[in-house]
Amino acid sequence: MIVVERLSGGYEGVPIVKDVSFTVEKGKILGILGPNGSGKSTLLKVISGILPATTGTILLDGKDMKAYNARTLAKKMAVLPQLHANAFSNTVREAVSLGRYPHQTGFFSSWSELDERAVQYAMAQTGVTRYEHTPMEILSGGEQQRVFVAQALAQTAEILLLDEPTNHLDIAHQRQILDMVRKEALECGLTVIMVLHDMNLASLYCDELLLMENGCMRAIGPPHEVLIASQIEEVYQARVATYAHPEIPKPQITMMPAASKHQQRAVIVKEDFKITTDYIQLKSNIPLKTVSSAVHNPGIGWYDCLVNRSVAGDYIIKDVKCEVAEFLQREHFSLTSTVVMLTAVSTELVALNEYKAPFGGIFVVVTAGVGKAVDVSRTHERQDEPYIGTINTWVVINGCLSEEAFFQAMMTANEAKTKALQSENIRDERTNTIATGTATDSLLIAATQKGAEMLYGGPITDVGKIIGKGVFETTVQAIQNYKMKHRS
Numbered sequence: 262m263i264v265v266e267r268l269s270g271g272y273e274g275v276p277i278v279k280d281v282s283f284t285v286e287k288g289k290i291l292g293i294l295g296p297n298g299s300g301k302s303t304l305l306k307v308i309s310g311i312l313p314a315t316t317g318t319i320l321l322d323g324k325d326m327k328a329y330n331a332r333t334l335a336k337k338m339a340v341l342p343q344l345h346a347n348a349f350s351n352t353v354r355e356a357v358s359l360g361r362y363p364h365q366t367g368f369f370s371s372w373s374e375l376d377e378r379a380v381q382y383a384m385a386q387t388g389v390t391r392y393e394h395t396p397m398e399i400l401s402g403g404e405q406q407r408v409f410v411a412q413a414l415a416q417t418a419e420i421l422l423l424d425e426p427t428n429h430l431d432i433a434h435q436r437q438i439l440d441m442v443r444k445e446a447l448e449c450g451l452t453v454i455m456v457l458h459d460m461n462l463a464s465l466y467c468d469e470l471l472l473m474e475n476g477c478m479r480a481i482g483p484p485h486e487v488l489i490a491s492q493i494e495e496v497y498q499a500r501v502a503t504y505a506h507p508e509i510p511k512p513q514i515t516m517m518p519a520a521s522k523h524q525q526r527a528v529i530v531k532e533d534f535k536i537t538t539d540y541i542q543l544k545s546n547i548p549l550k551t552v553s554s555a556v557h558n559p560g561i562g563w564y565d566c567l568v569n570r571s572v573a574g575d576y577i578i579k580d581v582k583c584e585v586a587e588f589l590q591r592e593h594f595s596l597t598s599t600v601v602m603l604t605a606v607s608t609e610l611v612a613l614n615e616y617k618a619p620f621g622g623i624f625v626v627v628t629a630g631v632g633k634a635v636d637v638s639r640t641h642e643r644q645d646e647p648y649i650g651t652i653n654t655w656v657v658i659n660g661c662l663s664e665e666a667f668f669q670a671m672m673t674a675n676e677a678k679t680k681a682l683q684s685e686n687i688r689d690e691r692t693n694t695i696a697t698g699t700a701t702d703s704l705l706i707a708a709t710q711k712g713a714e715m716l717y718g719g720p721i722t723d724v725g726k727i728i729g730k731g732v733f734e735t736t737v738q739a740i741q742n743y744k745m746k747h748r749s
């Protein structure tokens with residue numbers, strides 16, 4: 262455990278780091294972030310004793326760091342500096358072995374089994390064993406960086422100070438080094454303080470983050486309390502946005518380029534839609550931000566082509582995703598920029614309407630296969646296999662929606678669809694109650710993200726009102742088309 266209390270320090274009387282305090286418990290990782298010149302490396306140098314502290318104290322396991330002599334301190338704390346002054350005549354093994362110097366009584370005179378094990382372990386953990394006998398100078402920058410990390414690890418200290426350990430490393434090696442650091446922290450109780458420029462890596466790997474600004478602490482805490490977009494924007498003077506990591510509960514940050522999203526006004530027009538016997542298509546000349554439950558490219562993304570493909574009523578394919586990919590290739594659609602839904606309804610039964618509004622307006626496109634509609638409040642009573650029967654709804658908006666508005670627009674559209682089923686007296690034939698949808702309905706909201714900004718998409722917002730009316734009317738029309746065909 263390391264406790265830093267009101268620490269200040271700098272270079273020859275020039276104060277750089279001012280009044281910094283924090284605690285890192287044994288086995289925890291603290292990441293230091295901050296813009297260039299904010300004092301991250303200087304802070305690490307003062308903590309490691311390379312630079313003297315002008316004020317403040319550092320306690321290692323409760324004992325003032327000043328009370329340790331150089332050799333005992335080196336056994337306690339290992340440092341990977343940002344710039345490496347290295348005698349490049351060494352081989353990798355020799356460079357890593359330098360990490361064992363605090364454990365030697367006379368230099369290399371008492372090489373023990375323990376020293377050998379530590380060096381072998383450090384080389385293995387950093388993936389440099391195969392370069393063991395290679396001279397340092399012929400390694401790439403990333404390979405050398407891993408050797409320096411191995412050198413610090415070979416010191417087998419309880420506290421590891423790392424200044425930009427992922428410098429020069431490709432993503433696979435960044436992951437290897439940071440996974441190794443985390444494993445050492447979790448399994449061996451290694452306490453780590455590391456300077457990282459990459460906020461996303463810092464978020465993924467650190468228990469706490471310290472954000473530096475002009476030599477002072479701007480914020481400290483778990484990643485979600487430090488990586489707040491407005492705070493990062495202020496400190497770095499750069500526009501950013503945060504989003505959730507897809508797999509683990511850690512925030513991620515993305516840079517927003519200077520170009521304004523409101524620069525041009527792009528508009529989807531009716532001529533952008535095409536209806537063939539096989540599919541209904543929207544081809545946009547700009548990518549649309551899309552939220553959907555489609556079969557191909559579902560979720561949130563940017564796509565310039567939407568396809569609602571009509572398949573045979575007996576379309577039961579084991580690997581639907583694979584079959585859809587084959588269809589896209591056959592029809593010369595891009596796999597990466599096309600969203601695909603499937604319907605058993607023939608494309609001539611589609612309802613497609615435009616609704617103009619001061620903000621720009623929307624298009625609603627619906628195919629409604631309601632032959633096997635279900636009442637969602639009663640589906641728990643049935644044991645049958647899911648069957649095809651699908652209402653596919655697209656809402657394409659000429660406007661700019663917030664994240665919140667996208668999800669509210671989905672709710673608004675779904676409520677309008679359910680109301681249309683009620684209005685058309687579509688029933689769940691097993692329960693004879695009003696149906697709320699079918700077993701495999703799909704919904705898509707797409708927006709140009711240009712022009713008018715819409716913060717909300719609920720039923721009484723400008724965009725919500727028109728989605729409500731548009732989806733209701735268009736779904737009714739699609740249901741009537743379906744009824745007409747299936748009556749005859």
Ligand SMILES: Nc1ncnc2c1ncn2[C@@H]1O[C@H](COP(=O)(O)OP(=O)(O)OP(=O)(O)O)[C@@H](O)[C@H]1O
Pocket residue numbers: 272277295296297298299300301302303304
């Ligand atoms: N040896 C030195 N002598 C005098 N001033 C220095 C020295 N090294 C760094 N500084 C100054 O201290 C300030 C903080 O530098 P430091 O290297 O700690 O920043 P940093 O946050 O690590 O930056 P970076 O992200 O660019 O690595 C800078 O203004 C820098 O010019």
